[in-house]
Amino acid sequence: MLGIQLSELLGEVPPGVEEALDLVAGLDDALVHGLGRLGEERATAFAALAGAMAGTPLGDRLGEAVEKIANGSVADEYLTALAGGRTALFGAVHDALLDRLDSALGRTRAEWAGLSAPASAPDNLLAGSRSWLRELAITGWRGVDHDLVSASSQTVEALLAEPGLRGLAVLLDGFAAELRASSPIATMDVPPARRWADLWARAVLLSHPEGRTGVQEAAGVTGRLLILGVDVHEHGTAVQVQVHGLLEVSGESRPRLVRTSVAAAKVDTIVGTAVWGLLAGYPVLMGALAERRSLQVADMPLTAGGDLVWQEERARPGEAADPFAVARVQLAGALAPAVPPLDRHPVRIAEPVLVEGFTAFVEQDGSVEFRLNDTSIPVAVDRLPACGPLTPELVAAASAVLGLMRWDAGRWSLQPFAVQTTVKRKPAEAHTGDWAMGPTDPKVVKAEAKAGDAVAVLRERAGRLLRR
Amino acid sequence: MNADRTAWDRRSVVPVIPPIQRRKLAKVPFVELADGRLQGVVSSGSDIARVYVSSIAAKTHGFNCSTNNNRPCGGLGSRPCKHLVALATEAVLQYGFERVARYLGVEAGDGDSTGGDLIRVLKGGPESIPAATVFSRFLRHLAYLEVPATTEPIADLQWFPATGAVR
Numbered sequence: 001m002l003g004i005q006l007s008e009l010l011g012e013v014p015p016g017v018e019e020a021l022d023l024v025a026g027l028d029d030a031l032v033h034g035l036g037r038l039g040e041e042r043a044t045a046f047a048a049l050a051g052a053m054a055g056t057p058l059g060d061r062l063g064e065a066v067e068k069i070a071n072g073s074v075a076d077e078y079l080t081a082l083a084g085g086r087t088a089l090f091g092a093v094h095d096a097l098l099d100r101l102d103s104a105l106g107r108t109r110a111e112w113a114g115l116s117a118p119a120s121a122p123d124n125l126l127a128g129s130r131s132w133l134r135e136l137a138i139t140g141w142r143g144v145d146h147d148l149v150s151a152s153s154q155t156v157e158a159l160l161a162e163p164g165l166r167g168l169a170v171l172l173d174g175f176a177a178e179l180r181a182s183s184p185i186a187t188m189d190v191p192p193a194r195r196w197a198d199l200w201a202r203a204v205l206l207s208h209p210e211g212r213t214g215v216q217e218a219a220g221v222t223g224r225l226l227i228l229g230v231d232v233h234e235h236g237t238a239v240q241v242q243v244h245g246l247l248e249v250s251g252e253s254r255p256r257l258v259r260t261s262v263a264a265a266k267v268d269t270i271v272g273t274a275v276w277g278l279l280a281g282y283p284v285l286m287g288a289l290a291e292r293r294s295l296q297v298a299d300m301p302l303t304a305g306g307d308l309v310w311q312e313e314r315a316r317p318g319e320a321a322d323p324f325a326v327a328r329v330q331l332a333g334a335l336a337p338a339v340p341p342l343d344r345h346p347v348r349i350a351e352p353v354l355v356e357g358f359t360a361f362v363e364q365d366g367s368v369e370f371r372l373n374d375t376s377i378p379v380a381v382d383r384l385p386a387c388g389p390l391t392p393e394l395v396a397a398a399s400a401v402l403g404l405m406r407w408d409a410g411r412w413s414l415q416p417f418a419v420q421t422t423v424k425r426k427p428a429e430a431h432t433g434d435w436a437m438g439p440t441d442p443k444v445v446k447a448e449a450k451a452g453d454a455v456a457v458l459r460e461r462a463g464r465l466l467r468r
Numbered sequence: 469m470n471a472d473r474t475a476w477d478r479r480s481v482v483p484v485i486p487p488i489q490r491r492k493l494a495k496v497p498f499v500e501l502a503d504g505r506l507q508g509v510v511s512s513g514s515d516i517a518r519v520y521v522s523s524i525a526a527k528t529h530g531f532n533c534s535t536n537n538n539r540p541c542g543g544l545g546s547r548p549c550k551h552l553v554a555l556a557t558e559a560v561l562q563y564g565f566e567r568v569a570r571y572l573g574v575e576a577g578d579g580d581s582t583g584g585d586l587i588r589v590l591k592g593g594p595e596s597i598p599a600a601t602v603f604s605r606f607l608r609h610l611a612y613l614e615v616p617a618t619t620e621p622i623a624d625l626q627w628f629p630a631t632g633a634v635r
């Protein structure tokens with residue numbers, strides 16, 4: 001990314017974004033205090049959301065929902081309308097931001113061509129989730145107690161056993177853990193209103209019988225996958241490794257930007273480099289990350305949203321491929337995928353970029369920013385995962401960075417996943433996926449040996465205690 | 469640039485749960501601050517098939533220890549047994565002294581920093597705490613390791629970035 005591209009991106013906020021976010025704030029605030037006791041002031045802010053969307057396809061249902069809820073009738077269909085309206089606003093914000101980013105980067109994006117056929121799921125499981133989410137909405141974050149948090153456990157357990165509902169299970173579990181850790185929320189300083197309303201609204205839509213789409217529309221592709229880097233997602237009971245790369249599909253002249261992911265269930269005491277141990281069943285993909293290799297894939301499913309649904313048996317390791325060289329030569333001309341309709345939310349914006357020619361500044365509070373010409377971009381050093389070798393120090397000393405452009409609350413940032421840097425006056429590289437097959441830094445290897453193998457200990461305990 | 473750093477309640481991605489520290493799990497495989505208690509499971513030193521369920525209530529500081537089969541711990545008297553000391557010690561490693569002390573409502577002295585210090589200042593006595601509830605939470609905890617990995621993308625995890633690179 002060049003300085004001129006960055007200044008175009010940061011130049012001005014796309015029209016409508018701030019207004020949309022202000023409307024959402026009224027609903028977010030209502031959820032803090034509970035829809036069961038909307039005061040007059042909150043009911044007004046709340047009604048503004050419906051008013052602003054009156055002319056849209058959701059307008060009528062949203063208007064009715066707001067009126068009913070204000071009168072104390074909090075039924076699932078009204079909550080779905082509410083979550084739908086909020087999600088549509090974020091969808092519009094997402095689109096405006098991604099458009100701005102694409103045009104600044106000169107990136108071409110495919111049109112959405114996926115089907116939106118709903119995936120089926122046992123409705124009793126979804127009903128359990130809906131009823132918990134309804135209780136939460138009525139009570140509000142401030143009113144959440146241990147009993148209400150614990151009431152989600154059975155639902156989550158049942159959802160985890162249903163492969164098609166993994167996303168909802170992981171979402172509810174992460175959400176409930178935050179509510180639990182924040183208890184008593186009644187006396188919490190400031191609840192994370194935007195975040196919890198995001199999680200709630202997403203869960204409400206995913207719990208609707210027609211709220212999910214399957215990946216069945218994926219088509220098989222054959223070609224070469226060149227890895228750019230890896231983004232890691234994690235909460236207490238889940239970890240996901242999401243690889244960003246360029247896929248050269250046989251017969252196509254321009255590479256496609258794709259993501260490929262592996263997720264595992266875990267527990268909170270499996271942290272840092274130990275998470276790679278949960279992904280040992282994927283030696284081809286993890287090996288390619290650790291050795292910085294390309295991969296040959298044959299007839300691997302690729303969704304319309306650009307997700308390569310990884311299958312080890314359809315992949316084999318290729319030759320070494322330096323992600324920086326790949327990005328310098330091919331990233332600018334790559335075709336970006338369309339975003340699945342339900343996933344249109346600013347948090348999903350994660351566009352790979354190569355940034356060089358900057359000056360790094362480290363603030364007193366440890367935050368880092370890169371200055372290119374006369375424009376500065378904050379660097380999300382708080383998003384460097386403990387499972388990889390990247391540190392804020394390495395990033396601050398970097399001469400080139402590969403990473404993802406992110407946006408949250410009015411602000412763009414750069415989340416690094418690889419750096420070319422200087423260590424002891426020698427050029428060095430570090431990538432988040434370097435330790436995918438185990439740490440290579442002697443200091444970290446030693447620390448890992450000292451901590452012992454958490455996964456093995458817990459599996460032994462599970463083997464002895466679970467089936468009795 | 470701090471001026472434009474947006475408020476915590478207007479951001480989609482904020483760290484809500486403080487990170488926990490890695491620790492050896494062999495002796496105390498499970499520790500949690502939940503349901504108003506510091507509770508967990510301590511492996512028996514002599515019988516690999518036996519575990520002790522130990523817990524300390526916040527505020528009242530009532531404590532209990534028994535086997536997973538609900539037999540009272542032989543070491544438990546009017547003061548906490550060695551399993552409760554182990555539980556507190558590992559909790560301090562996992563969450564940090566401050567967080568455990570705050571959760572339990574312990575008034576710690578200036579030099580206090582260990583699980584033993586926590587145990588020493590508890591003001592409660594033995595109290596009936598349902599071991600079965602804690603043990604079933606431990607079994608549920610273990611059951612996560614039996615959930616198969618998946619390669620279907622989980623877009624929901626975009627809200628949960630991995631963090632914590634400090635070395």
Ligand SMILES: [Zn+2]
Nearest residue numbers: 533541549551
């Ligand atoms: Zn005991």
